[in-house]
Structure formats: C-alpha cells, structure tokens
Amino acid sequence: MSESKETPKLKIEEAKDKVIGAIAETMDLYGVTPAAANLYATMYFEEQMTLDEMREELGMSKPSMSTSVRRLQDIEMVKKTFTRGSRKHTYAAEKDFFRSFMAFYCQMWDRETKMNLEAINEAQENFIDVMKDSGSTPDIMAEAKKYYDQLEESKAYYHWLEDLVASIRSGEIFEFLPKDKKE
Missing domain, CATH: 1.10.287 (Helix Hairpins)
Structure with missing residues (x-):
C-alpha cells in the first residue's frame, strides 16, 4: 500500500479549507447567508481582495457578490480599503474575532x-x-x-x-x- 505524500503547499491549503469551512458554517449565528459566510471565510486568509478576485475565487455572480460584501460591511466584518494607484475597490476581512x-x-x-x-x-x-x-x-x-x-x-x-x-x-x-x- 503506497502512502501518498502531500506537498507542504497542499497541507496549507487543506488546513485553510478546514477553517474556512468551519467559519462559513457558523456564520449563520450572525444572520449571514451561506454565500456571504463563505466569502468572509475566504477573505479571512487574504490581506485584501477586489470584487473581481472574490468572484474568481468563489464563482459568485456580481449581484450576489455585491450583496454579500455590503452585508459584511454592515456588520463590520469587512472593510473597504484603499490601494494607492488602483481604481478598483479592495476589501479586507476583520481578523480580530x-x-x-x-x-x-x-x-x-x-x-x-x-x-x-x-x-x-x-x-x-x-x-x-x-x-x-x-x-x-x-x-x-x-x-x-x-x-x-x-x-x-x-x-x-x-x-x-x-x-x-x-x-x-x-x-x-x-x-x-x-x-x-x-x-
């Protein structure tokens, strides 16, 4: 029986996926939709993301993405950030629980x-x-x-x-x- 050896990068991704899944699953306590919860959980491991990056990462529609980001901003779990030289809005997840x-x-x-x-x-x-x-x-x-x-x-x-x-x-x-x- 051969044991498959995971690469360190794959182990990191698996570990992140465990936390992302747990965070997303428990966000209903905050009245957050599953789409917004998954978005927040994904953003938790990123410094900041644009709407395009979010859509690409999660495969969400533009209206769903906008609604989710707005809801997360309303409950202060995501903040709009400024990136010098960029005209695209970027967003960062609140990492301090x-x-x-x-x-x-x-x-x-x-x-x-x-x-x-x-x-x-x-x-x-x-x-x-x-x-x-x-x-x-x-x-x-x-x-x-x-x-x-x-x-x-x-x-x-x-x-x-x-x-x-x-x-x-x-x-x-x-x-x-x-x-x-x-x-």
Whole structure:
C-alpha cells in the first residue's frame, strides 16, 4: 500500500479549507447567508481582495457578490480599503474575532434594547391610562396594573443589556473575562 505524500503547499491549503469551512458554517449565528459566510471565510486568509478576485475565487455572480460584501460591511466584518494607484475597490476581512463579535452583537443588542424599551414605555402609558380611566372596572384596572408591573420588571434586563454593551465597548468586560485565556 503506497502512502501518498502531500506537498507542504497542499497541507496549507487543506488546513485553510478546514477553517474556512468551519467559519462559513457558523456564520449563520450572525444572520449571514451561506454565500456571504463563505466569502468572509475566504477573505479571512487574504490581506485584501477586489470584487473581481472574490468572484474568481468563489464563482459568485456580481449581484450576489455585491450583496454579500455590503452585508459584511454592515456588520463590520469587512472593510473597504484603499490601494494607492488602483481604481478598483479592495476589501479586507476583520481578523480580530473579538472586534467583529463586539461590533455585531453590540449593534443587535442596541437595536433590541431601543425597540423593546420604546414599546414597553408606550404600552405602560396605555396601562396607566386604563388605570386612571373612571370607566375601568376594578378587574380591568387590576389587569392593567399586573401588565404594567410585569413590563416594569422586564426593564431590568434591558438596562443590564445596555450596561453589557457599554462594558464591551469600553473594554471593561475584559477585566472580568480576559481575552488571553488559554485552553
């Protein structure tokens, strides 16, 4: 039985393919389409790429490529870069997973907090109106109070989430959860 000997270059490509596959497969956590995930994972091992290089490497259509790059830019996983003397746009993948995690989740948590606190405050105003309404029965007033209080308790989560985002953005979180843990 003859054992085929892999070249060092082939071993490098196989190792990169393993990581590219894993990254692409888990990017759905970020709400990223499989095409955009594969693009990001491929770009991760490159310094920068043009749209033409991306299309050539991945065989994607121009509209799909543009949509994927825009989505990755929106979630701060890819940045447009400048290359002196070139008129083509180049793009670079964010290689610092702490930074991409923080940017993505902070955006999502900010959105969640803002939307839900606005809805809660508006709903609580309605419940107050019901409790003050002389036409409300004691049962209706009790129900409005119950829901008002329930929403008031839920605000603790959103304020905690605001504090979490602030600690991530300031870097304070790394005092409690250091980046450089091994194993």
